[in-house]
Amino acid sequence: MSQKAQSVDRYDVPAVEAFWRERWDADNIYRAQRVTDKPKYYCLEQFPYPSGHLHMGHVRVYTLGDVIARYRRMQGYAVLHPMGWDAFGMPAENAAIKSGVPPKVSTLANIGYMKQQMRQMGLSFDWEREVTTCLPDYYRFTQELFLLFFERRLAYQREGAVNWCPSCETVLANEQVEDGLCWRCDSPVTKRDLTQWYFRITDYADRLLAGLDTVNWPQDIKVQQINWIGRSEGAVVQFDLVGLDESVTVFTTRPDTLYGATYLVLAPEHHLVERIIQNRPEAEAVRAFVQRERQVSDIERTAETTEKRGVFTGIYARHPLTEAQIPVWVANYVLVDYGTGAVMGVPAHDARDYLYAQKYALPIRTVVVPESGDSPQLPYVAPGILTDSGVFTGMRSEDAKGAIAAELQRKGHGEPRVTYRMRDWLISRQRYWGAPIPIIHCPTCGPVGVPKDQLPVLLPENVEFTGRGASPLTQVQEWVQVRCPQCQGPARRETDTMDTFVDSSWYYLRYTSGALANQPFDRADADYWMPVDEYVGGKEHAILHLLYSRFFAKVLHDAGWLTIDEPFQSLLSQGMVVYGGAKMSKSKGNTLSPETILAEWGTDATRLFMLFAAPPEKDFEWSQQGVEGSYRFLQRVFRLVARPRQEAEDVGAIQRLERMQARTIKKVTEDLGPRRAFNTAVSALMEYTNALYLDIESVPQALQTRLLETLTLLLAPLAPHLAEELWMRLGHADSVHEANWPTYDAAALIEDEVEIAIQINGKVRGRIMVGVDWDVQRIQELVLSHATLVPYLKGRTVKKVVVIPTRLVNVVVA
RNA sequence: GCCGGGAUGGCGGAAUCGGCAGACGCAGAGGACUUAAAAUCCUCCGAUCCGGAAGGAUUGUGCGGGUUCAAGUCCCGCUCCCGGCACCA
Numbered sequence: 037m038s039q040k041a042q043s044v045d046r047y048d049v050p051a052v053e054a055f056w057r058e059r060w061d062a063d064n065i066y067r068a069q070r071v072t073d074k075p076k077y078y079c080l081e082q083f084p085y086p087s088g089h090l091h092m093g094h095v096r097v098y099t100l101g102d103v104i105a106r107y108r109r110m111q112g113y114a115v116l117h118p119m120g121w122d123a124f125g126m127p128a129e130n131a132a133i134k135s136g137v138p139p140k141v142s143t144l145a146n147i148g149y150m151k152q153q154m155r156q157m158g159l160s161f162d163w164e165r166e167v168t169t170c171l172p173d174y175y176r177f178t179q180e181l182f183l184l185f186f187e188r189r190l191a192y193q194r195e196g197a198v199n200w201c202p203s204c205e206t207v208l209a210n211e212q213v214e215d216g217l218c219w220r221c222d223s224p225v226t227k228r229d230l231t232q233w234y235f236r237i238t239d240y241a242d243r244l245l246a247g248l249d250t251v252n253w254p255q256d257i258k259v260q261q262i263n264w265i266g267r268s269e270g271a272v273v274q275f276d277l278v279g280l281d282e283s284v285t286v287f288t289t290r291p292d293t294l295y296g297a298t299y300l301v302l303a304p305e306h307h308l309v310e311r312i313i314q315n316r317p318e319a320e321a322v323r324a325f326v327q328r329e330r331q332v333s334d335i336e337r338t339a340e341t342t343e344k345r346g347v348f349t350g351i352y353a354r355h356p357l358t359e360a361q362i363p364v365w366v367a368n369y370v371l372v373d374y375g376t377g378a379v380m381g382v383p384a385h386d387a388r389d390y391l392y393a394q395k396y397a398l399p400i401r402t403v404v405v406p407e408s409g410d411s412p413q414l415p416y417v418a419p420g421i422l423t424d425s426g427v428f429t430g431m432r433s434e435d436a437k438g439a440i441a442a443e444l445q446r447k448g449h450g451e452p453r454v455t456y457r458m459r460d461w462l463i464s465r466q467r468y469w470g471a472p473i474p475i476i477h478c479p480t481c482g483p484v485g486v487p488k489d490q491l492p493v494l495l496p497e498n499v500e501f502t503g504r505g506a507s508p509l510t511q512v513q514e515w516v517q518v519r520c521p522q523c524q525g526p527a528r529r530e531t532d533t534m535d536t537f538v539d540s541s542w543y544y545l546r547y548t549s550g551a552l553a554n555q556p557f558d559r560a561d562a563d564y565w566m567p568v569d570e571y572v573g574g575k576e577h578a579i580l581h582l583l584y585s586r587f588f589a590k591v592l593h594d595a596g597w598l599t600i601d602e603p604f605q606s607l608l609s610q611g612m613v614v615y616g617g618a619k620m621s622k623s624k625g626n627t628l629s630p631e632t633i634l635a636e637w638g639t640d641a642t643r644l645f646m647l648f649a650a651p652p653e654k655d656f657e658w659s660q661q662g663v664e665g666s667y668r669f670l671q672r673v674f675r676l677v678a679r680p681r682q683e684a685e686d687v688g689a690i691q692r693l694e695r696m697q698a699r700t701i702k703k704v705t706e707d708l709g710p711r712r713a714f715n716t717a718v719s720a721l722m723e724y725t726n727a728l729y730l731d732i733e734s735v736p737q738a739l740q741t742r743l744l745e746t747l748t749l750l751l752a753p754l755a756p757h758l759a760e761e762l763w764m765r766l767g768h769a770d771s772v773h774e775a776n777w778p779t780y781d782a783a784a785l786i787e788d789e790v791e792i793a794i795q796i797n798g799k800v801r802g803r804i805m806v807g808v809d810w811d812v813q814r815i816q817e818l819v820l821s822h823a824t825l826v827p828y829l830k831g832r833t834v835k836k837v838v839v840i841p842t843r844l845v846n847v848v849v850a
Numbered sequence: 851g852c853c854g855g856g857a858u859g860g861c862g863g864a865a866u867c868g869g870c871a872g873a874c875g876c877a878g879a880g881g882a883c884u885u886a887a888a889a890u891c892c893u894c895c896g897a898u899c900c901g902g903a904a905g906g907a908u909u910g911u912g913c914g915g916g917u918u919c920a921a922g923u924c925c926c927g928c929u930c931c932c933g934g935c936a937c938c939a
Binding site: 046254255256258259260262263264266268270286287288289290301337342344368369370371373374375378379380381382386387388389391455456457575578579645648649650651654655656657659661662664665666669671672675706711713715716718719720721722723726729730791792793794795797798800803835836837838840843844846847848 | 854855861862864865866869873874875876890919920932934935938939
């Protein structure tokens with residue numbers, strides 16, 4: 037059909053691409069099926085938030101994933117390549133406040149539009165497994181998983197200072213605060229004291245670290261996670277307070293410097309502060325200080341330039357080893373939520389303590405000196421030899437750490453301790469458009485999970501979006517007022533919803549089972565498909581989504597729901613799409629719309645250029661001239677196949693093209709597979725095409741067909757529409773995407789003769805042809821007697837000859 | 851400050867295990883075809899110098915050293931760029 041419609045000189049891109057897309061949709065060829073005699077391959081791209089339009093970044097990710105999925109299908113894998121929607125979230129709710137359109141309505145409309153765009157891209161998704169996180173048939177299971185966490189005591193409520201975004205009117209997890217600003221809207225984040233739900237991700241800190249050794253991820257993403265988890269080994273030390281029945285526990289990574297502790301510092305928010313200053317003359321001053329510091333934003337509080345400020349409490353603590361009395365201060369440079377919220381001040385060996393001690397004239401005791409014995413310049417933070425440290429004097433820092441911790445433990449004043457920078461994951465959100473937390477608060481029973489048979493806790497739809505005050509859910513009395521599932525007494529429904537990162541922490545599991553009605557996923561399906569073999573996405577989720585998902589997989593593994601506990605075996609972290617030298621943004625006016633690009637160049641040329649212009653992990657600069665080049669290449673391939681061709685039987689040409697064919701199959705197979713080097717796969721196909729242009733009419737028709745079939749098959753994952761068209765023109769009735777990936781005969785790669793370089797002292801002075809099977813001796817003899825060498829060898833002695841077969845010969849002369 | 855990743859022609863990039871640097875494409879130049887242009891096909895294309903040309907010499911992968919017969923690649927010391935973290939005790 038499409039064949040008649042066009043000439044052999046010009047490939048009519050819009051018509052042919054549209055034709056094949058319709059055919060693929062109708063034939064449903066990308067449905068994933070568990071086929072037990074095939075190896076499985078799970079290719080996943082991060083699902084989008086349905087903002088309404090795809091952007092060029094999406095085009096890039098989904099192209100990369102689609103190439104991988106198509107390639108693996110042709111290689112004979114049972115491929116799972118699904119798509120869905122990360123559909124809860126604040127933009128839809130904010131839009132509702134402005135326009136009155138309910139979030140559900142706008143979100144589903146956006147999904148409809150974006151799905152059309154994805155179809156225009158010709159992506160090979162199995163749409164039968166589509167997930168939409170904002171629909172009850174998905175979020176009921178998000179709620180069920182919450183209850184699982186609740187039962188396993190991994191979901192808990194706690195009151196404390198939390199990050200509050202005044203613009204989003206909700207709390208944020210630590211991971212979602214960047215430089216003191218909200219990750220979504222860049223508003224400065226403030227602190228509030230609230231009772232909130234948390235997931236106990238810190239229980240998994242060590243396993244989240246250890247698991248990184250088992251996955252094939254880019255180094256920078258692993259390092260970001262390692263830093264975020266922030267494991268520190270050290271010790272806690274307990275200091276009794278003089279005249280009070282209290283003690284202060286500090287965490288330190290340097291127990292070896294304990295003898296240098298000359299004061300203690302509590303964070304302003306430390307729970308002991310108010311207790312110890314009771315009835316003291318200093319109380320007023322301390323309270324005023326704490327009040328002031330609590331006003332200061334996190335950005336300012338933690339900025340490096342912020343001056344260290346503090347106030348003496350009037351209290352003294354007893355040093356657990358020397359019994360010396362040291363003053364207890366409250367200061368802004370100690371964070372309440374790290375370690376124990378209190379530190380020992382060791383000015384001689386800590387830069388911060390040094391500054392502080394100088395400012396407030398606190399004593400400085402040097403207790404570690406360099407191994408050289410020189411007197412150190414303070415603050416001396418490197419390890420060394422202990423001095424002035426009682427029985428530990430003379431020990432090396434590394435040995436003293438353990439020895440002092442052991443001594444503290446013996447005395448009941450401390451012990452070794454590992455601390456993490458990562459905090460528990462705050463998942464409550466004071467917003468409407470999220471999965472309701474399935475908890476009922478009962479005055480007698482406390483927080484009670486909604487029984488599973490009552491899930492989902494549906495979002496009420498008759499709500500008003502005013503944008504003022506608390507979440508709309510708190511206004512729906514008939515929804516909030518419920519009976520306690522345990523005692524049947526009057527109770528109140530939890531009105532917070534879950535962080536949308538909870539939804540996306542398990543969606544990859546839902547795909548494995550399709551739309552199951554009675555459970556989130558089937559274990560056998562999940563065990564078959566998991567882990568994801570290749571996960572394609574942007575770097576912005578390096579510690580958010582990727583850390584949370586790993587945590588979920590580990591919890592589900594522990595609960596016996598899943599065999600694997602690392603969800604993403606390999607991660608392909610793709611770079612940004614830039615245009616005019618900068619990341620695209622509306623304010624810079626350098627945006628490109630996928631609709632326009634795809635309409636102008638077609639899907640295949642757009643894909644090919646994105647793949648060709650840069651390796652996937654690097655930023656990619658869009659260029660008009662560049663995409664023209666890819667477009668030209670596809671037209672060139674089309675003409676090569678579609679035009680009538682002469683034939684001949686030139687032995688040299690036959691051999692050249694056969695060899696080129698084998699080499700190209702090998703190269704493209706490696707590049708699309710383990711190397712993930714799509715750019716060089718494209719260039720290999722360009723070279724192959726160039727070679728065919730030169731010689732194809734010198735070989736017989738039957739060979740021509742085979743050579744062109746190979747080109748078509750290799751091109752199929754990259755330019756699926758053109759490949760399908762060419763495959764049909766080459767006389768095939770079935771889809772090229774269901775054809776087998778080509779193989780090559782290793783013997784065809786072997787050449788009889790190769791050209792090798794002749795070097796004199798490392799400089800190339802000539803080239804000769806040698807047989808590939810020649811031994812070193814024979815090559816050396818030929819080279820040394822070769823005419824081009826004569827002038828270089830005259831009057832010199834040959835000291836050494838290095839022969840690297842098939843590569844070069846290096847003659848070293850004096 | 852700490853951690854990670856980079857730096858290769860006019861440009862994007864290639865060189866996979868230490869073995870002929872610059873594949874492929876873009877831009878540019880020339881030729882063929884054409885009344886002409888576009889399109890297409892073919893050829894050339896790091897720099898400097900010698901040569902009419904064929905060809906040759908020197909130099910060249912951020913900078914300075916080193917290892918090696920041989921270094922874009924390995925080692926040591928820097929510079930700059932990008933990304934992440936940063937009062938985390």
